[in-house]
Amino acid sequence: MTSDRTDLQGDLAPTPPMGWNSWNQFTSEVNEEVMRATADAMVETGMRDAGYQYVVMDDYWSDEFGRDRDGNLDADPHKFPSGMEALADYVHSKGLKLGTYSDAAHKTCAGWPGSYGYEEQDAAQFAQWGIDFLKYDYCHAPEDQATAIDRYTRMGDALRKCGRPILYSVCEWGRRDPWLWARKAGGHMWRTTDDLVDKWVKGNDPGLGILESLDRNADLRSYSGKGGWNDPDMLVVGLKGTGRSGGSGCTEAEYRSHMSLWCMMAAPLMAAVDLRTADRTTLETLTNPEILAVDQDPLGEQGRRVGAGGGLEVWSKPLQGGSVAVCLFNRGAEEAKITARWEDLGLPEGKPVMARDLWAREEIGEVRESVSARVPSHGSVVIKLWPLP
Numbered sequence: 001m002t003s004d005r006t007d008l009q010g011d012l013a014p015t016p017p018m019g020w021n022s023w024n025q026f027t028s029e030v031n032e033e034v035m036r037a038t039a040d041a042m043v044e045t046g047m048r049d050a051g052y053q054y055v056v057m058d059d060y061w062s063d064e065f066g067r068d069r070d071g072n073l074d075a076d077p078h079k080f081p082s083g084m085e086a087l088a089d090y091v092h093s094k095g096l097k098l099g100t101y102s103d104a105a106h107k108t109c110a111g112w113p114g115s116y117g118y119e120e121q122d123a124a125q126f127a128q129w130g131i132d133f134l135k136y137d138y139c140h141a142p143e144d145q146a147t148a149i150d151r152y153t154r155m156g157d158a159l160r161k162c163g164r165p166i167l168y169s170v171c172e173w174g175r176r177d178p179w180l181w182a183r184k185a186g187g188h189m190w191r192t193t194d195d196l197v198d199k200w201v202k203g204n205d206p207g208l209g210i211l212e213s214l215d216r217n218a219d220l221r222s223y224s225g226k227g228g229w230n231d232p233d234m235l236v237v238g239l240k241g242t243g244r245s246g247g248s249g250c251t252e253a254e255y256r257s258h259m260s261l262w263c264m265m266a267a268p269l270m271a272a273v274d275l276r277t278a279d280r281t282t283l284e285t286l287t288n289p290e291i292l293a294v295d296q297d298p299l300g301e302q303g304r305r306v307g308a309g310g311g312l313e314v315w316s317k318p319l320q321g322g323s324v325a326v327c328l329f330n331r332g333a334e335e336a337k338i339t340a341r342w343e344d345l346g347l348p349e350g351k352p353v354m355a356r357d358l359w360a361r362e363e364i365g366e367v368r369e370s371v372s373a374r375v376p377s378h379g380s381v382v383i384k385l386w387p388l389p
């Protein structure tokens with residue numbers, strides 16, 4: 001009843017998965033044209049070459065009237081007239097992978113057909129179409145943890161048997177401690193939070209802001225690592241209030257901090273913005289190779305907050321080869337100087353250390369005992385440090 005990680009699904013997420021998902025920008029407007037044009041744009045914008053791999057259709061892709069008389073799931077014929085196999089072929093021809101969405105109950109969150117009771121049939125269908133990624137939601141399912149473990153394991157087992165490597169994204173919003181069991185159920189990533197929408201802090205309307213997702217995920221660092229990752233939800237970078245899932249938008253500094261901290265936490269990076277129209281700043285925030293390298297570092301450690309006071313924070317993430325990524329993060333309303341000391345970062349005292357500013361992509365040079373930067377309100381500076389011999 002468990003995935004032993006040596007099977008076909010075992011090696012799918014040595015580093016946090018990266019891709020794009022239709023939900024936040026498009027919700028019910030997902031269709032074949034959007035998916036194809038997004039695949040094209042992943043290539044043209046440099047997203048694919050930066051490491052974003054999966055193009056995922058979220059809820060509303062399937063036929064709202066249910067399964068056919070043999071119980072098979074199919075795509076909405078109006079939204080996807082060419083069918084799933086043709087879409088998978090197209091996405092694959094661009095050097096990308098295709099993801100889909102279902103739910104561990106009879107219905108998805110939107111009320112479209114779910115996979116409960118059809119796990120093997122659906123997994124086989126996904127494999128036949130050429131699907132590479134499944135996000136598996138939990139609306140309309142019983143609240144208790146034992147049922148969730150059972151239902152996620154049923155789909156995990158079905159995916160293992162389906163004959164195709166399919167990355168498994170567990171989405172029960174962190175309500176039943178999935179970090180304790182999702183890996184064993186076959187999951188490669190598991191949501192730790194309710195839905196993040198395009199805003200800095202939670203208001204009265206539904207959805208978490210960036211800060212609430214961040215704080216919830218931060219405490220779970222010991223559970224994340226190679227093969228299975230804490231998922232504080234998708235990137236809202238660049239939505240600027242246009243996402244159909246809600247939120248009034250964030251500033252560029254806030255989007256950059258979102259990106260910095262998701263990379264510090266080794267989070268899966270699933271972009272949401274409409275890539276057909278994304279502007280240059282948004283693409284720079286999403287594709288800075290030195291920031292992405294922090295997320296994708298092969299050591300696979302989720303970074304942690306090592307200092308906080310007065311809204312000023314220091315985050316640290318060990319990287320392969322003895323270097324450390326540091327994020328100086330300012331939650332406050334005013335620009336402030338933030339300092340990270342070697343004792344907070346676990347670096348050897350007294351030894352010189354080389355520093356590089358990763359957003360600016362510039363050497364800072366040799367530093368001793370601490371490193372500081374002036375950080376704008378809601379902004380972040382990410383610095384890589386490596387001790388000199």
Ligand code: GLA
Nearest residue numbers: 023058059109110137171195
């Ligand atoms: C849930 C998930 C979201 C999205 C919607 C689709 O709320 O958490 O990410 O998939 O369902 O209805």
